[in-house]
Amino acid sequence: MKNNLLVTRPENDCATYYLSKWSEKVIKEAQNKGVRIIDLWRNKANRKRFIGTVIKSNPKLLFLNGHGDSDIVGGHNQEAILTIKDKNVVSCKIIYARSCRSGKILGNVLAAQGVVTYLGYKENFWLGYRLEKISKPLEDERAALFLEPSNYVILSLLKGHSAKDANSKSKALFAKNIEKLLIAGPTDENYGYRAALYWDMMNQVCLGNQNATF
Amino acid sequence: MAEEIKREEHVISEGLKDLVIERLEILPSDLKFFIGSDGKELSKKDLIDSVKRGDDVGQQVVEMEMSFLRALKDGVLLEEILSSEQ
Numbered sequence: 001m002k003n004n005l006l007v008t009r010p011e012n013d014c015a016t017y018y019l020s021k022w023s024e025k026v027i028k029e030a031q032n033k034g035v036r037i038i039d040l041w042r043n044k045a046n047r048k049r050f051i052g053t054v055i056k057s058n059p060k061l062l063f064l065n066g067h068g069d070s071d072i073v074g075g076h077n078q079e080a081i082l083t084i085k086d087k088n089v090v091s092c093k094i095i096y097a098r099s100c101r102s103g104k105i106l107g108n109v110l111a112a113q114g115v116v117t118y119l120g121y122k123e124n125f126w127l128g129y130r131l132e133k134i135s136k137p138l139e140d141e142r143a144a145l146f147l148e149p150s151n152y153v154i155l156s157l158l159k160g161h162s163a164k165d166a167n168s169k170s171k172a173l174f175a176k177n178i179e180k181l182l183i184a185g186p187t188d189e190n191y192g193y194r195a196a197l198y199w200d201m202m203n204q205v206c207l208g209n210q211n212a213t214f
Numbered sequence: 215m216a217e218e219i220k221r222e223e224h225v226i227s228e229g230l231k232d233l234v235i236e237r238l239e240i241l242p243s244d245l246k247f248f249i250g251s252d253g254k255e256l257s258k259k260d261l262i263d264s265v266k267r268g269d270d271v272g273q274q275v276v277e278m279e280m281s282f283l284r285a286l287k288d289g290v291l292l293e294e295i296l297s298s299e300q
Contacts, residue, residue, distance in 0.1 A: 013253045014248065014253065014255065015248035015253030015255075016253060018248065067250070067251045067252060067253055068251060069251045074251070078251075078252070100249070100250055100251055101251070123274070124249045124250050124274060125249070126247050126248075126249050126278075127247060127248040127249070128245075128246065128247055129246050129247070129248060130244070130246065131244060131246055142246075171294070171298075172294075172297070172298035173298070175291075175294040175295045175297075175298040176295070176298050176299075178291065178294075178295065179295045179298070186240070189242050189244075191241075192238075192241035192242060192245050192258075193245075194282065195278050195279050195281075195282035196247065196278060198278075198281065198282045198285060198291065199278045199281065199282070201294070202281065202285075
């Protein structure tokens, strides 16, 4: 039996719209692999529905997009959908939270108390974008510098790689993008994003069981 | 410089602020970022103003720039790039 992948995709501002649209690439790839997708999109990405769906459908992998803080991951309209008190609901799961700072406290607590592996960010996730592409995020090559490497965490897990390898391979893509900008030099219009790419790369963490696979 | 970097987590020295602002000034004017728990939209001017004020975003910009420079200087970034090619 195929494992389920649950994706949360709030869309209540430009930042979440970007994360949501770029998650479509992951969803498409997962569908091609025959993975069953549970897509909590826009107002479906609320706490009640999230908790209920995790309990009912028992997805093995959770891909959470949204705003966050050190102790929560947010859903639509910034409602906290995952908190420390949900440790029993999400035990035995692999979680990748593409949100700010949840790898600092929430991820550590959950990974110590039943979650198999928690991948996320210890600090703010910085996302560069191009104002002219704000309505077409998938055509924004500047955002791609940040979101292709982060998408690869899930894409790598879908390929059967371990959580540790998924994290490393994703970081390698961040490093590749930094290298491209360094080679292109200061005349490249995206050169100013290299420090932010390095920041995201260095703050991306893999907590808990490093050998976990999807 | 070393002392200034050590102190950056608490109080950002004026010298360090100036260094980071100089680095930001040369960036393209259309620089844009989303960050934070509320998805703040930040322009180049916002970043420079935050560094000048020394607020949370400004402190993070300084930390980001300094960690990048350290990684370049110490060869850590080069190692990451070389290992990404394996």
